[in-house]
Structure formats: structure tokens, C-alpha cells
Amino acid sequence: MASGLTMAVVERIMGIIDIPLRRWQKATGQTGMASFFLLPNMAVFGVFVLIPFVINFIYSMTGGAQIFLDERRYVGMQQYREIFSCGNYLDPNSCVQDGFWTAVQNTALFVVLQVILLIVLSLVTALILNREIIGRSFWRAVFFFPVLLSPVVTGLIWRWILQRQGLLNFILYEWFGAEPFNWLTDRTTAFMATIGVTIWAHMGFYTLILLAGLQAIPKDLYEAAQMDGTSRSRVFWRITLPLLMPNLIVVLVLALIRAVQVFDEAFVLTGGGPGTSTMYIVQYIYEMGFASELRNPGLAAAASILMGAVLVVLTLMQMAASRRNEKKGER
């Protein structure tokens, strides 16, 4: 009854817009029609992405602590000049904006280590969860569960585990008599903790993508390999990995983009410390634009534009990789 009513409403609407649409198509051709249907998306993209991007770029060319654009003074490329004013880019202390370059270095190291570990662990987990193991559905849920948690909750849980009086030190002391260690105030362990926690939080999502890829590989290929007596490692390198490559590329690019944007879990976990050893680029932008007394929105905007440029490059990489895969598929 309800669906009949819905259909009637749809037909009525189509009846009303049918004639103008036909006339529009006649006047503009197929390209014009495509543009017409793209309009809603373009409007949303324009309002929520393009216009803010342009405003942000204008902000990056202004100075002062004020928020309103009309109260800010135009400084041209000064914010960018300051950011790039360095004696040696590998030594943040030689830079005028040492915090920016420290954050860039931290983020770069984080991205490399986190993405490699994340992909390897997600792949291994997906391969295991793809097998006929006992309680497979349960284990799949277990690995996916952290994805559902809020990043702040994730950060807090791990902070309670890793702090000096936390669960980890308690267990180490009770079981092994180990002296408490400040996991979050040692530069190396705090940095590795941010990597570990973000992997724990997001791995389930990537595992799911890879699992979907693994299940799409035709079973008969494996059966044929088995009949040929092919070793397991050869099956993995010659069948599984090549056929999983499209999913792996998606995972790689998504993980890269997400890693560059690391902020929430790490911020709650370490606050950017010890010192600035886990201060990543998004936190730097947040500090400059919002947290520090006498804010510097211009510098924050310039830093975010530069970060945006890196993200654009990564997205282009994803698009290029997807296109290459599609072409391979066509061949």
C-alpha cells in the first residue's frame, strides 16, 4: 500500500519535471544534462570544500591574532616565507618556525613507520581471518571493534594503560617485578605508543578491505595450485598478492592520507609530548590557530595549506593507481 503510494508520488513528480527536462536536454545536449545533474554535488562541494579552501588561502596571506578577515592585515607570502626560513631543513632549531618543521619531521617518520606496520599487520590479520579458524566471526568482530570507538576514548583507554601508574606497569610489576617505566614521557616509547595505538584503532577497517579482496579471489586458482603441488609461499606471492593488489593500493593510499592527518588519538594520549616528540602537523595547526595565547591563525592557515598540498598529491597518487589497475583489468 505504502510502496504503491510512493510510486504514485514519484510518477507524479516525474510527470511534472519530465517536460522541462526534455526541453533542457534538447537545448543543451547530453553534456549539458550531465552538468545539470552534477549541480547539487558541485554546490555541496563548493560550499563545504572549495569556498573554505579559498578563505583559508586568503587567511594564510594575512597576519594578526584576530579571527575576522576584515580585521586582519594583508601580509602576502610572509607566513610561507617564515615557514620556509630555515638554515637547515633537517634541523628544526635552525628554522624561524621550528615547531612547524619539528611537526613535519615527526609526521613524516610517523607516516612511514605507521603505514608500513599497519599494512603488514592488516594483511597478516586478513590472511588469518580468511582461513577456517575456530570462532572466525568472533575474531573478525574483535579486530573490527576498535574502529567503532571514538578516537578520544581510544586515546584515554591507552593513556590509562600506559601512564606511570597504569595497567601495563601494574602487570609488569605484579608478574615480573619490573620497575615502573614512564612509557609516555620517554621520547621513543611515547612516539612508538602513538604508532601502536593508531594501528590498533584503525587496523580493523583495513583488514576488512583486504578480507573482502581475499574472498573475491576465485577458489579454483588455489585448487589448481594445490593440484600442481605449489608451495604455500609461492601461492601467496604468485596468486594472492597480485590479485589482492587493487585492494592493497586502496589500503595504502587511505592509510597514507589518514596517517598524515594523525591528531586525535595521539593528542589525547601524549598531548604532543614529551617535549614536542609526538607533535604532529595537525596538532601544530591546532596549537597555532586555537590553543596558544595570542593565536596566529595566518600561520595555522599557511601550514594547513601546505598539508593540504601533500594530501592532494596523495589523492592524485590514488587516482593514478586506480586508473592503472582499471587498465590492467581491461587488458
Add this chain to the structure above:
Amino acid sequence: MMKNKTIIAAAAMALMSTTAAFAGDVRIMWYSDGVEGEVLKDLISRFEKDNPDIHVTIDEVAYSVIKEQLPVQLAAGNGPDIARVTNLKSLSQYWLDLTPYLKDVDFWKKNYGDQLDWMRPDGSDIIPGFMTQITLTGGFANKTLFDQAGVALPGPDATWEDWAKATQKVAESQQIPYAFAIDRSGHRITGPMISYGANYIGADGMPAPLDDKGKKFISDLVGWTKDGIAERDVWVSAAGTTYRAAADDFINSQVAFYYAGSWQIPNFMTKIGTDFDWVATGSPCGPAACTGMPGGAGLVAMKATKNPEDVAKVMDYLASTPVAKEFAERTLFLPSNKEVIAGGLDFKTDNQFAKEALNTFVKASSTTAPEALKLPGWKWSDAYYGALVSRVSQVMAGEMSLDEAYGRIDQDIADKVKEAK
């Protein structure tokens, strides 16, 4: 047709209710250190009974929201009608001048006049609000740990070095992780720096470069931290200007001496209870003084409010002598209202530690150095504090040397001044 109109009107009302303030609506953004949120709600409920045409909404938020989000909201033209803030001076362009709306301006000037300059724009004579409490930084000692260690509490003239030595003995004897702790805050280390003789304000009223006396305290603090005497955790557990307190470590008997301030008294009273004996000690001495840093939280009205008359009624009520007295007595805060101070207070607690601590802070306020009294009303205090806290943390974390940090502190402050122009 009628139905359609009703629907449109209802939709418009719903939309307006989320974006606009109605006459009689007053929104207060409030953070709490202790029980003052509950006390405020109680006081406001009485106000609403007497003023049924005014509806007050209290948004209780974390202190970090006041510190980080409120400035952005205000700059964007949003924000509450009233807020409890500690950042009194640098946001003063957003405060409303209550003068035309107040019942008795002279009452305000007489009772709250001493701190009005802390919250006014420089050179102005507006009345934007009042201090809900006056605070003073100072130390707290875990007396039980000292007693168990057989170490005498250092006396009122004891220096920072004396405290470091005494607490180190306690820490070694009682097997606690750190001897003493000081909050990760530029404001908190400013009392000790002034005790060492540091001066932040140049002859022209602008920030002076960090001087040798200030450098000496920083170098001592870094040394104590490196030696494991001062608590490392709070100082290196964040980057930038983020605030971190060591109160929980003191409450959990992890440090023998904690340098914070009078606002912690209700917190300790509630959370420590009878677990151990604690005492307020005032501020340790340096070569120049034995001073803490005055400060406090102010309740200020916002220029952007749509209901200034109603806001003023709420402010008049909360600032009135009987209400301010009750607030101070129930929250165990030091009041700023002169009539309340003159009339004496009967703090509502049976906790002897809290009562003694309050008296200690009242006594310590008489030794506050003049340099410290100037800073709450100085425009560049926060720029100075921010630079100190972020760079000193980096030295403690081993990221830069003391000399590099001194240079960076001066540069950071200069950058802030340049950016603010």
C-alpha cells in the same frame, strides 16, 4: 492553509531557538575546580525563583574549553552571555561594560574595584564583571610522608633549594616517584621566578627579555627535573602551551610537596579526606622574595549578549554581598568582595586541614611581591607564560639546551607582540 502556516511558524521557532537568544535568556559558561558548579546552580535556582522572567542556563565545561574554545567563539561573535574566565586581560575587548545596567555602580567600585583593572582593556574604566575568587599560588606538603620519613617541614623562610633537599629525603625514605611537583603552567612558575628576582615588564611596559634571575630559576627547575627530584611527568607530557596539573599525583601520595595554589583546597578536602595529613606551606623563598602569584577567576559579561539588562541582573545578584559570602564559604574560595572580607567568613567545613590551609593562604597574601601584583593586569602575561612553558618543557625533554631555550623564549614573545599588532 492554516495548517501550513502553523507548520512554518513552528519550524521557524525551532530554528530560532537554536540560533537566537530570547529576552530573559542568560547563558553562563562555567568551569569548576571543585564544588563551585553545584553551589552556583543552587544560587541560580534561588535567583530564578525570585526572577521568573529570567531563565539562566549554566553550561558546565572543562577549563580547557574556557581556555581554548571560548576565545574562538568570542572572536566569531558567538559565545555565552556570561563566562567564568582566568584569561582576564587579553580577551577584554569582548567584555561588556555593565555600568549602565547595574543597580548600584558604587557598590561594585567599592567592593570589586581593586581587581577591575585586571579585566579591563588598558586605559578603560568599564565594569565588566567581578572576581568570583582571588587565588594565590603556593605549596602543599604531604605531612604524613614528612612525619614517616622523620624529616621536619621546612619553615616559612625556607628557600626552594631547602624544599628540594627536604623533599628529596622524604622521597628516598618513602619510595615515592618524585620529591616535588609543580604544575605545567607559566603562571605557576612565575611566582618562583619573581622570588628569584626576575622581572617580565620592561621600562616601556612591553615584555622585557628574560633576565639572569629568571634564567637561574629555570635552570634550577630543569636541574631538579633531570635529577628526578621535580616531577617530570606533568612537564613533558604535553607540547606547546597545554596546561597540566599534578594534583592527582599529590592526592595519590606520589609527591611530598606540590606547588599549585589556593584553588586546590576544596579539591584536596574532597579527594584526600582523611587519607593523609596535608598542609599549605605558602611559597618557598628565593633570593629576592617569598612570593606567590595572585590571580583568580572572574565572572565577566559579554559585549555580544542580546540581553544586557538581564545579564546585569544576574551579575548584580551573584556579586551581592550575601551571595558572594555564601559562595566563598561553601566553595572554600578566598573572596574578592571587600564587605565579605571585612565581615569575616565562616568556611563551611569541618576539615581542619582545609581551614588551616585557607588561613595560610590569607597570611601568604601579605608577602606577595609588587612585581607579582602587576602581572594579572598586564596585557602580555599570557604571551610570556606560554613561551616559558613550551620552551622549558622542551629543555626537560632533552630537545634543546637551556641557552637555546632562553633565546627561543625571547623570540616567541617578540613574535606574539608582533603578531598582536
